[in-house]
Amino acid sequence: MWRIYLIAITVILVDQVTKYLVVANMEIGDRLTVIESFFYITSHRNSGAAWGILQGQMGFFYIITIIVIGFIIFYIQKFAKDSKWLGIALAFVLGGAIGNFIDRLFRKEVVDFFDVYIGSYDYPIFNIADSALVVGVIFIFIYTFFDERNQKRSNTK
Numbered sequence: 001m002w003r004i005y006l007i008a009i010t011v012i013l014v015d016q017v018t019k020y021l022v023v024a025n026m027e028i029g030d031r032l033t034v035i036e037s038f039f040y041i042t043s044h045r046n047s048g049a050a051w052g053i054l055q056g057q058m059g060f061f062y063i064i065t066i067i068v069i070g071f072i073i074f075y076i077q078k079f080a081k082d083s084k085w086l087g088i089a090l091a092f093v094l095g096g097a098i099g100n101f102i103d104r105l106f107r108k109e110v111v112d113f114f115d116v117y118i119g120s121y122d123y124p125i126f127n128i129a130d131s132a133l134v135v136g137v138i139f140i141f142i143y144t145f146f147d148e149r150n151q152k153r154s155n156t157k
Ligand SMILES: CCC[C@@H]1OC(=O)[C@@H](C)C[C@H](C)CCCCC(=O)CCC[C@@H](CC)/C=C/C=C(\COC)CC[C@@H](O)[C@@H](O)C[C@H](O)CNC1=O
Pocket: 046, 048, 049, 050, 051, 052, 061, 064, 065, 068, 096, 097, 100, 101, 110, 111, 112, 124, 125, 126, 127, 130, 131, 133, 134
């Protein structure tokens, strides 16, 4: 159980350290080329959520994030002992949510820097916390899908 919180804390630390390095070493708008025309490190700020929606609605984001964190901790206490993978997925979502929450609390905006081009489309610039959130949510969907399928199979036997 505590290993899950250790994973969440690691996600938060990696997220906050990378954001600190971007803020300390780059001006907003600065760009480092990692892979030409595919992957850049671009110093960016977002006071909204994904795709910059709801700019500046910090009160709303605090409430949603606290609900997400409360929900995840409840799920960790209730279900994480059933499956290691579910526990890891929940830890990623918890770490990602807290990582962006820290930015929203202390910076009133979120630091983003992963700038990926998919073809000519410039995908919204994101960070470690966003990646952990998306990976965690996808894992939870995959686990839930297989868990339901296994349950159906065992019920029909
Ligand atoms: C990842 C959720 C966004 C993250 O939510 C959070 O913090 C949570 C804990 C709190 C929010 C207030 C509530 C969730 C809103 C749900 C949402 O938004 C729908 C998302 C769908 C998803 C489909 C899979 C897209 C993903 C997109 C992006 C990430 O791609 C890797 C682009 C990220 C860039 O726009 C970047 O500027 C965003 C900035 O970093 C602030 N981040 C947030 O608000």
